Amino acid sequence: xxxxxxxxxxxxxxxxxxxxxxxxxxxxxxxxxxxxxxxxxxxxxxxxxxxxxxxxxxxxxxxxxxxxxxxxxxxxxxxxxxxxxxxxxxxxxxxxxxxxxxxxxxxxxxxxxxxxxxxxxxxxxxxxxxxxxxxxxxxxxxxxxxxxxxxxxxxxxxxxxxxxxxxxxxxxxxxxxxxxxxxxxxxxxxxxxxxxxxxxxxxxxxxxxxxxxxxxxxxxxxxxxxxxxxxxxxxxxxxxxxxxxxxxxxxxxxxxxxxxxxxxxxxxxxxxxxxxxxxxxxxxxxxxxxxxxxxxxxxxxxxxxxxxxxxxxxxxxxxxxxxxxxxxxxxxxxxxxxxxxxxxxxxxxxxxxxxxxxxxxxxxxxxxxxxxxxxxxxxxxxxxxxxxxxxxxxxxxxxxxxxxxxxxxxxxxxxxxxxxxxxxxxxxxxxxxxxxxxxxxxxxxxxxxxxxxxxxxxxxxxxxxxxxxxxxxxxxxxxxxxxxxxxxxxxxxxxxxxxxxxxxxxxxxxxxxxxxxxxxxxxxxxxxxxxxxxxxxxxxxxxxxxxxxxxxxxxxxxxxxxxxxxxxxxxxxxxxxxxxxxxxxxxxxxxxxxxxxxxxxxxxxxxxxxxxxxxxxxxxxxxx
Amino acid sequence: xxxxxxxxxxxxxxxxxxxxxxxxxxxxxxxxxxxxxxxxxxxxxxxxxxxxxxxxxxxxxxxxxxxxxxxxxxxxxxxxxxxxxxxxxxxxxxxxxxxxxxxx
Amino acid sequence: xxxxxxxxxxxxxxxxxxxxxxxxxxxxxxxxxxxxxxxxxxxxxxxxxxxxxxxxxxxxxxxxxxxxxxxxxxxxxxxxxxxxxxxxxxxxxxxxxxxxxxxxxxxxxxxxxxxxxxxxxxxxxxxxxxxxxxxxxxxxxxxxxxxxxxxxxxxxxxxxxxxxxxxxxxxxxxx
Numbered sequence: 029x030x031x032x033x034x035x036x037x038x039x040x041x042x043x044x045x046x047x048x049x050x051x052x053x054x055x056x057x058x059x060x061x062x063x064x065x066x067x068x069x070x071x072x073x074x075x076x077x078x079x080x081x082x083x084x085x086x087x088x089x090x091x092x093x094x095x096x097x098x099x100x101x102x103x104x105x106x107x108x109x110x111x112x113x114x115x116x117x118x119x120x121x122x123x124x125x126x127x128x129x130x131x132x133x134x135x136x137x138x139x140x141x142x143x144x145x146x147x148x149x150x151x152x153x154x155x156x157x158x159x160x161x162x163x164x165x166x167x168x169x170x171x172x173x174x175x176x177x178x179x180x181x182x183x184x185x186x187x188x189x190x191x192x193x194x195x196x197x198x199x200x201x202x203x204x205x206x207x208x209x210x211x212x213x214x215x216x217x218x219x220x221x222x223x224x225x226x227x228x229x230x231x232x233x234x235x236x237x238x239x240x241x242x243x244x245x246x247x248x249x250x251x252x253x254x255x256x257x258x259x260x261x262x263x264x265x266x267x268x269x270x271x272x273x274x275x276x277x278x279x280x281x282x283x284x285x286x287x288x289x290x291x292x293x294x295x296x297x298x299x300x301x302x303x304x305x306x307x308x309x310x311x312x313x314x315x316x317x318x319x320x321x322x323x324x325x326x327x328x329x330x331x332x333x334x335x336x337x338x339x340x341x342x343x344x345x346x347x348x349x350x351x352x353x354x355x356x357x358x359x360x361x362x363x364x365x366x367x368x369x370x371x372x373x374x375x376x377x378x379x380x381x382x383x384x385x386x387x388x389x390x391x392x393x394x395x396x397x398x399x400x401x402x403x404x405x406x407x408x409x410x411x412x413x414x415x416x417x418x419x420x421x422x423x424x425x426x427x428x429x430x431x432x433x434x435x436x437x438x439x440x441x442x443x444x445x446x447x448x449x450x451x452x453x454x455x456x457x458x459x460x461x462x463x464x465x466x467x468x469x470x471x472x473x474x475x476x477x478x479x480x481x482x483x484x485x486x487x488x489x490x491x492x493x494x495x496x497x498x499x500x501x502x503x504x505x506x507x508x509x510x511x512x513x514x515x516x517x518x519x520x521x522x523x524x525x526x527x528x529x530x531x532x533x534x535x536x537x538x539x540x541x542x543x544x545x546x547x548x549x550x551x552x553x554x555x556x557x558x559x560x561x562x563x564x565x566x567x568x569x570x571x572x573x574x575x576x577x578x579x580x581x582x583x584x585x586x587x588x589x590x591x592x593x594x595x596x597x598x599x600x601x602x603x604x605x606x607x608x609x610x611x612x613x614x615x616x617x618x619x620x621x622x623x624x625x626x627x628x629x630x631x632x633x634x635x636x637x638x639x640x641x642x643x644x645x646x647x648x649x650x651x652x
Numbered sequence: 653x654x655x656x657x658x659x660x661x662x663x664x665x666x667x668x669x670x671x672x673x674x675x676x677x678x679x680x681x682x683x684x685x686x687x688x689x690x691x692x693x694x695x696x697x698x699x700x701x702x703x704x705x706x707x708x709x710x711x712x713x714x715x716x717x718x719x720x721x722x723x724x725x726x727x728x729x730x731x732x733x734x735x736x737x738x739x740x741x742x743x744x745x746x747x748x749x750x751x752x753x754x755x756x
Numbered sequence: 757x758x759x760x761x762x763x764x765x766x767x768x769x770x771x772x773x774x775x776x777x778x779x780x781x782x783x784x785x786x787x788x789x790x791x792x793x794x795x796x797x798x799x800x801x802x803x804x805x806x807x808x809x810x811x812x813x814x815x816x817x818x819x820x821x822x823x824x825x826x827x828x829x830x831x832x833x834x835x836x837x838x839x840x841x842x843x844x845x846x847x848x849x850x851x852x853x854x855x856x857x858x859x860x861x862x863x864x865x866x867x868x869x870x871x872x873x874x875x876x877x878x879x880x881x882x883x884x885x886x887x888x889x890x891x892x893x894x895x896x897x898x899x900x901x902x903x904x905x906x907x908x909x910x911x912x913x914x915x916x917x918x919x920x921x922x923x924x925x926x927x928x929x930x931x
Contacts, residue, residue, distance in 0.1 A: 628677065628743055631673055632674045635855050638859055639856060642861070643858045646858055646861065653760055653874070654872065656868040659868050661767050663864040665770065667853070667859065668774045669774070670856050671852045671856055672778030674852045675848035675849045675852055676845065680828075681783070681786050684787070688790070694813075695797060698806050698809060701806070701880065703875060704875065707884050707885060710806045710880050711885060714889070717809075719900060721817075722907030725910075726907050728911070729912075730915075731828060732832065733915055
């Protein structure tokens with residue numbers, strides 16, 4: 029049954045692709061919806077069944093499908109493993125995924141490539157599940173790559189606009205750069221293990237075979253892959269551009285699931301990262317810097333989806349901060365809660381965009397509070413959650429992370445995290461107020477939003493409000509259930525309840541402060557930021573990072589490849605081969621001259637042969 | 653008078669004929685060189701028949717002379733024909749049997 | 757003593773004649789050289805006590821072949837400008853001689869290694885030859901006669917003038 033969870037989405041994608049290719053013009057709305065939404069629903073049910081099995085106390089579930097490669101030591105099977113970490117991951121991936129599929133059925137209803145969309149979407153589901161349920165690093169890597177591919181396909185879904193294609197290429201290429209590190213990490217791991225098996229369990233057992241330096245290198249290389257996949261500095265520039273895809277894509281892939289694959293990876297390899305705390309610190313630093321950086325940029329963005337994209341990057345930074353400092357469960361917990369409210373935010377944003385006829389600039393919106401009540405309320409809940417206001421989910425998970433940073437005496441990281449928390453509240457409420465509360469510039473006539481889009485919002489709002497209690501610390505009365513359930517090798521904390529309450533209170537205060545700032549600036553009248561100071565100019569242009577990359581990296585590469593294609597390839601390689609051909613031709617001409625039809629010459633040739641033989645005989649026989 | 657002298661003479665005559673065959677373009681000289689080669693072989697045969705005291709060699713040489721005569725007739729007829737049609741007695745001009753001309 | 761000197765003279769004749777034959781530009785002079793060579797060869801045959809062979813050589817080879825070729829040469833009568841242009845004649849000859857020399861040497865050495873002396877001095881007269889020719893060698897003899905016939909017919913056909921065909925066509929058109 030475990031394998032079904034992975035195989036069903038792939039099968040449905042394949043089926044829909046075949047049907048779509050058979051006749052792309054026909055709108056088989058019912059069929060595509062049935063298969064496209066029904067499959068994730070089935071998978072959700074299956075994963076809940078499996079989850080309940082594991083909850084009831086059974087051990088990790090394994091299922092091997094077949095042996096794929098067996099070359100000497102390199103023994104890879106297509107096998108799945110559902111341990112507690114995987115169960116937690118697939119539970120929210122399938123659940124939120126199904127909700128987003130239902131949402132997409134409404135969002136993409138009028139689109140021509142409806143079937144294509146759902147085929148890609150299911151492909152993504154299958155890939156993500158493969159990634160999470162993999163038994164060995166190679167399988168995980170296959171899922172990793174496939175997720176990148178699905179992301180590319182879905183970002184570039186509106187392929188008529190060339191800018192979308194560019195965005196898709198950017199995402200894929202940056203992913204690839206990260207994957208380079210990832211592959212090297214896996215290979216190094218394999219080589220260092222010297223043939224003692226290559227599934228996660230066996231690596232865990234034999235991890236002591238590898239010395240610290242190699243382990244550090246492996247850790248860094250694997251994290252480079254995570255940098256690309258989870259949009260951390262410096263490989264993050266694809267994430268804002270990825271918003272060119274349809275909103276359900278942004279909700280599912282770039283908020284709830286794919287981008288969290290990097291965090292999952294670090295948690296999965298926790299048995300490596302606990303041995304190398306220095307690398308963990310590096311990871312946490314990158315996470316904190318990315319979080320702060322993204323929060324600053326988000327504060328000045330005016331495109332609703334881009335704000336949410338930077339917000340995702342920022343929250344991912346929090347997650348990496350957690351797993352970097354050794355609190356793997358807290359990182360995964362934040363992944364879990366973040367999926368709920370971020371998906372909700374994206375879906376709500378999608379509803380707003382549809383209602384306003386594909387308008388995405390928040391300063392052109394306003395005053396939607398009364399006309400889109402449901403969306404407003406659900407998004408309000410989500411914004412509260414992300415800002416870390418109790419009792420919503422974000423508070424518990426974010427608080428756990430900041431407590432860890434403080435308790436392990438990494439005060440700079442804690443400070444960055446706290447500042448980011450305030451900025452998070454600020455820009456999220458800025459978004460909320462500008463879209464819903466501020467006075468609109470002009471009156472708008474709204475398009476109706478179908479129920480298929482609003483119902484998931486409600487469900488997710490409920491989730492955002494409640495799931496926080498799954499991981500609440502003892503200080504707040506919870507039993508940190510999720511931490512115990514995950515049983516990952518977390519660093520033990522030693523911090524008093526009083527300090528925890530202080531830190532928690534500080535977080536709430538910062539959140540309210542941010543909300544207050546936003547209220548004063550944006551609730552009444554929303555003005556687009558005037559770009560007057562240099563600082564503002566830098567931030568609005570996203571610190572010119574894209575331009576820097578283009579100038580220093582992309583341009584030289586392009587020049588180099590053009591040079592090779594236009595100069596080296598024709599002259600050297602073709603020239604060499606042409607030279608050979610010319611040589612052959614010349615010698616052929618030369619030999620052709622021998623056959624000139626004159627008998628005299630032929631007699632001469634015979635004579636040459638005879639005389640050669642005679643010379644040989646004379647020398648050999650020594651007749652002299 | 654040893655047979656070696658005759659052998660030497662026959663060999664030298666044969667090679668002179670061969671040299672003439674390859675070097676000259678004049679058809680008549682070609683023909684006469686061929687005849688020379690055949691005659692050298694005749695000499696060799698006659699010498700052998702004397703060495704071995706067997707008249708067979710001489711008989712063969714005699715029949716060879718007849719063959720030479722027949723060949724002479726044909727060769728010269730051909731030369732006449734060639735001269736009549738091509739107005740040339742240069743063997744190098746008769747190269748129509750070579751492979752198709754390479755224009756490269 | 758006498759034989760050696762006769763042999764030497766005849767050999768010189770032959771060598772000189774053959775070299776003259778292959779090096780002369782004028783065709784007729786080559787033919788003269790050829791003539792001398794053939795006569796010398798006849799003498800050689802006589803020296804080897806093959807009387808009939810010597811006679812046959814003089815009669816056929818000299819009297820028919822050489823005369824015939826001279827006749828043809830004079831009939832063709834190529835003018836000096838029509839003669840082939842051979843600029844590198846001596847170069848060719850030199851290099852060919854170089855090529856041919858080991859072969860010659862080999863031939864000489866191989867044959868002389870076999871037999872070092874003449875066995876008897878019995879003359880091979882026409883009687884002996886005739887007996888052999890009509891007993892053991894009758895088949896080749898007959899075949900050679902057919903060969904001569906064929907050669908004659910062939911020579912006539914090859915050397916025929918083309919005009920005959922045109923005349924026949926013209927006569928066909930008239931009738």
